[in-house]
Amino acid sequence: MITKCATLAIRDYNSQTHNHYQLVVIDEFIWQMVCGIRYTITFQAMNADKEYATFEACVYSKRALKPVVIDFRKVIQIRIKGTSTW
Numbered sequence: 001m002i003t004k005c006a007t008l009a010i011r012d013y014n015s016q017t018h019n020h021y022q023l024v025v026i027d028e029f030i031w032q033m034v035c036g037i038r039y040t041i042t043f044q045a046m047n048a049d050k051e052y053a054t055f056e057a058c059v060y061s062k063r064a065l066k067p068v069v070i071d072f073r074k075v076i077q078i079r080i081k082g083t084s085t086w
Contacts, residue, residue: 001061002029005073006043009057012075021045021053036062036072042081054081 027042039059058076
């Protein structure tokens, strides 16, 4: 689940900034139950020029079981670690 959330976050970042980062490794994550689960994830990603960056992302995830199983994930915030812009 953490990998899926981090991958969703980096895809969201790429679509907003027209970059091509790919997830390399997840450094750490914290989760919190809030009518679903809110993940705060720190991970490293690499672009096409083999430049690495560390990202911070908040992703909300919820699974509904009735009437059918639905997985819902939404990127709340993502940024390159150390920048002031959320």
